[in-house]
Amino acid sequence: MEIKLNAGIKHKEEKIVAMSDTARVFGSGAAEVFATPMMIGLMEGAAMNAVKGYLPEGFSTVGTSVNVRHLSATAVGKKVWAEAELVEVDRKRLVFKVDAYDEDKKIGEGTHERFIIDEAKFMGNLK
Template sequence: MDARDVIKIGMSAERRLVVPPERTVGHFVPDMPMVYATPMMILEMELASADAIKSCLEPGWITVGTEVDIRHLAATPVGALVRTTARVIAVERRIIRFEVEAFDDKRRIGEGRHARGLVNVEAFTKRLGAG
């Protein structure tokens, strides 16, 4: 499968999340504040990116995260609504590049770029020795 045949620049998706305690840095690291953790924000950015293109993928194909260049700009407390967006900005044969952002109700809390690689699940599983 060649991503250039099915994925178009501008495709996008959005996710919303009310920050739960288990997605805070304080949940993972004792004595740290109970604010939205950077890795959790990045996870939502990756999931939004995958959502933006998953309907275009042929059966047996998925995307996996391959690059992350993210800035976490502001702290967000438990209970706040976070909106995460992803938009395709470039498409190569096997790599799709995204611009990603995250917002709480007051401001932009994260921004950056993310890339996902196009993978055939059967071939991938065989390479891992799990199939």
């Protein structure tokens, strides 16, 4: 099945930083600030949801590469969001520009790669 996606598709995901989102709770650091793995997850979610409405039933995407920098700390209680823009399509390979912000500043930037999968075939390969 041929899936047509074009560069330029964008999506934004947002949340309020909770204590469960902190580096201390996540185990990635000692500070009670928004954890890098949580920021990456928000970026991946934005990328995944950017294209999900363009895929046929039974297809989705999986993350395969993340190259980001966490630029600045964010306190618990602050709103954060990630923006993803599809910048490259190579058959089933999708590359996104991802950026993250809090209420005051840019907190992260980078790229994220995903691949389009047939969910049944993908899960069948795991057995």
